[in-house]
Amino acid sequence: MASTEQLLSPTEGPVTESGRIESIDVLRGFALLGILVMNIQGFSMIGAAYLNPAAYGDLSGANWWVWVLSHLFADQKFMTLFSVLFGAGIVMMWERAEATGRKSTGLHYRRTLWLLVFGLVHAYLLWSGDILFLYSICASWVYWLRRASPKVLTIVGSLVLMVSPVLYLAAGSTMPSWPTQDLIALTESWAPGYEAVTREVGNFQGSWGQQMESRVQLALGLQLEALPFWGFWRASGLMLLGMALFKVGFLRAGLSDGLYRRLLLGGLVFGLPLIAFGIQQNFAANWDVSRFFLGSLYNYFGSLPVSLAYASAIMLMCRRGTWVFLQRSFAAVGRMALTNYLAQTIICTTIFYGHGLGYFGEVDRVGQIIIVLGVWLFQIPFSLWWLERFRFGPFEWLWRSLSYLRFQPMRR
Numbered sequence: 001m002a003s004t005e006q007l008l009s010p011t012e013g014p015v016t017e018s019g020r021i022e023s024i025d026v027l028r029g030f031a032l033l034g035i036l037v038m039n040i041q042g043f044s045m046i047g048a049a050y051l052n053p054a055a056y057g058d059l060s061g062a063n064w065w066v067w068v069l070s071h072l073f074a075d076q077k078f079m080t081l082f083s084v085l086f087g088a089g090i091v092m093m094w095e096r097a098e099a100t101g102r103k104s105t106g107l108h109y110r111r112t113l114w115l116l117v118f119g120l121v122h123a124y125l126l127w128s129g130d131i132l133f134l135y136s137i138c139a140s141w142v143y144w145l146r147r148a149s150p151k152v153l154t155i156v157g158s159l160v161l162m163v164s165p166v167l168y169l170a171a172g173s174t175m176p177s178w179p180t181q182d183l184i185a186l187t188e189s190w191a192p193g194y195e196a197v198t199r200e201v202g203n204f205q206g207s208w209g210q211q212m213e214s215r216v217q218l219a220l221g222l223q224l225e226a227l228p229f230w231g232f233w234r235a236s237g238l239m240l241l242g243m244a245l246f247k248v249g250f251l252r253a254g255l256s257d258g259l260y261r262r263l264l265l266g267g268l269v270f271g272l273p274l275i276a277f278g279i280q281q282n283f284a285a286n287w288d289v290s291r292f293f294l295g296s297l298y299n300y301f302g303s304l305p306v307s308l309a310y311a312s313a314i315m316l317m318c319r320r321g322t323w324v325f326l327q328r329s330f331a332a333v334g335r336m337a338l339t340n341y342l343a344q345t346i347i348c349t350t351i352f353y354g355h356g357l358g359y360f361g362e363v364d365r366v367g368q369i370i371i372v373l374g375v376w377l378f379q380i381p382f383s384l385w386w387l388e389r390f391r392f393g394p395f396e397w398l399w400r401s402l403s404y405l406r407f408q409p410m411r412r
Contacts, residue, residue: 020335021092023253023318026327028085029334029383030314033376035078036344037070040368042129043348045361046200047218048192050129051296054287055191058364066365072275076303077310079131083235084311086135087142087242088251094146105143111403112139118338118399127345128218134227138236142243150244157240161304163233165297172293189221190289204353204360211353234300245311253315260312260319267309275302332383339393340379347375388412 041050048055053067090108097104119133145153175183188196203214222231245251278298285291314330317323333340350356351371352363363371386393390410392400400408 021252022327022331023315024085024088024251025331025334026318027081027251027311027314027330027334028337029330029332030310031078031081031085032333032337032340033330033379034074035082035341036372036375037074037369038078039129039344040348040372041070041365043127043345044352044359044363044368044371046192046197047128047214047221048190051292052190052287056197056361063365066369068279070365070369071279071299072272073306076299077307079235080238080303080307081311082131083135083138083238084242084245084307085251086139086235087239088246090139090143090239091146091243091246094143107403108139108143110405111399112136112143114399114402115139118395122342122345123219123223124212124216126342127349128215128222130219130222133223134231134235137227138232138239142236142239145240146243148243150247153240153244153247157237157244159237160233160240161237163237164230165300167229167233168293168297168300172290175290175293186292187289190292191287201361205358206354208353208355211355250315251311253318255315257316257319260316264309264312264316267305267307267312271302271305271309273302275299275306278302329380329384332387333379335387336383336393336396338399339395340383342395343379344375347378 038050046056049057053059053071057063059067093108094104097107113136115132116136119130119136123130123133145156148156178186192200200214203210242251249255275298278295281298282291282295285295317327348371352358352360354360383393389412391397391412392408392410397408397410
């Protein structure tokens with residue numbers, strides 16, 4: 001993901017440790033760890049269960065609480081932070097190039113091209129829930145607004161963010177007039193029947209080759225349907241807002257403690273009740289497919305202020321110098337975000353897919369969170385250990401070397 005690193009101009013090479021912005025590394029690491037709370041559902045259960053919890057798995061007792069708390073505090077919040085950081089990374093690379101009189105366009109598009117390649121490999125050979133492909137597509141156009149003022153970036157970003165809700169409302173309002181075959185297709189993808197569920201579970205519990213049937217189908221669905229309808233507008237809009245937030249100093253912990261505290265409190269007060277109301281509405285409707293479009297908008301909008309609250313909390317922590325070990329841990333994970341993101345895929349597919357332990361479809365939501373905690377307990381100390389010995393994570397090193405067209409120094 002483009003938020004993984006901050007770069008210098010092509011002729012100077014990657015950013016040095018002294019050139020990094022600690023608050024951004026800390027926020028990136030926090031987001032990387034948090035996103036697994038949602039991604040674990042995609043690794044361990046059928047694709048429909050990610051949007052419709054009633055489609056698969058036990059949803060009572062502790063499992064109900066895990067889903068509700070995950071939706072309330074995690075769903076779309078960490079993807080939002082990553083998209084914002086992606087936009088900030090574009091501005092950082094450009095500003096550094098401008099300061100040295102170099103051009104950044106060639107570097108940007110080499111990085112974007114390789115990110116697209118990584119995303120395609122990740123999506124079709126490892127895990128269909130890949131986000132790298134989406135980010136590479138969005139990066140191809142938001143880059144051209146890098147010179148815009150924070151005001152312009154905020155206005156354009158907000159307008160882009162509104163495209164998806166408009167499309168959702170239009171689709172939802174016209175559902176009664178849809179062709180029967182389209183309604184059937186939507187219903188089957190929202191709440192698949194026994195045969196479809198059995199086939200998907202069997203595929204992912206099988207060999208790597210057997211997995212391809214479901215993995216390719218899910219990946220194509222995300223890239224050809226979800227991307228133009230939802231992901232492109234959301235990620236692009238957030239990248240533009242990230243550019244604005246970086247330019248005004250928000251992501252550099254450059255604003256006042258009082259402002260960060262107000263944003264933290266306001267984000268939670270306005271965001272969480274809206275999301276909670278959406279949860280209540282969707283359960284009241286028994287997660288009927290007719291609620292798909294409207295029902296998803298509560299979290300679409302509510303996740304934005306909650307994400308702002310999370311970012312504000314991290315900025316406050318960095319400004320005050322509190323929780324030093326936690327900051328150091330998040331920063332290490334954030335500096336290796338691409339490596340840790342792909343490592344989460346390798347670890348989780350080994351646990352759940354048939355080429356590994358084959359537990360796909362068999363671990364309830366409580367068990368999934370226990371696995372998430374286990375991955376965190378591995379990735380934090382591993383990142384700290386690795387960066388004591390090497391300059392970059394292994395995938396960061398590969399991405400940088402390909403982008404700069406020369407091998408980068410690895411060992412300290």
